[in-house]
Amino acid sequence: MIKASLQNDQIKLGRELNAEEELTVLSREMKQRRDSLVEFQKANREDLVQKVEEEIAIVEKYLPAQLTDEEIRQIVKQAIQKVGATSSAAFGQVMGVVMPQVKGKADGNLVNETVKEELNNL
Incomplete structure (x- = not known):
C-alpha cells in the first residue's frame, strides 16, 4: 500500500519524488494507520487492530527516528x-x-x- 501511495504521488506530480516528498507520503500513511488503529480499538475489532499494528511497525522502519x-x-x-x-x-x-x-x-x-x-x- 505504501508503494502504491508513492507511485500515485509520483504520477500526480509527473516526476520522481524527492526525499522530502517521500517522507510526506510515509507520514501520511502512518497517520492514516494510527487513526484507523484508534477507531478499530474503539469498535473492539481486535482482528483489525492486530493487522494495523503490524502495518504501523512496517511503516516505522522507513520513517526517521521519532523525537521523544x-x-x-x-x-x-x-x-x-x-x-x-x-x-x-x-x-x-x-x-x-x-x-x-x-x-x-x-x-x-x-x-x-x-x-x-x-x-x-x-
Whole structure:
C-alpha cells in the first residue's frame, strides 16, 4: 500500500519524488494507520487492530527516528521564544515554526498538544 501511495504521488506530480516528498507520503500513511488503529480499538475489532499494528511497525522502519516528548517540548519552547509568543493566540505562528523542524519525526497530534500546553503555561 505504501508503494502504491508513492507511485500515485509520483504520477500526480509527473516526476520522481524527492526525499522530502517521500517522507510526506510515509507520514501520511502512518497517520492514516494510527487513526484507523484508534477507531478499530474503539469498535473492539481486535482482528483489525492486530493487522494495523503490524502495518504501523512496517511503516516505522522507513520513517526517521521519532523525537521523544522532551525533544518535542524543547523545540516548541524554542519556537515560542523565537516568535515572542505571549498567549495561545500565537498558536499558528508557533506551529508554523515547529512543524518544518519535526516533519516526519513526530506525530502532528502530539506536537499540537505540546504547543497548546506550553502556550497555556505562559
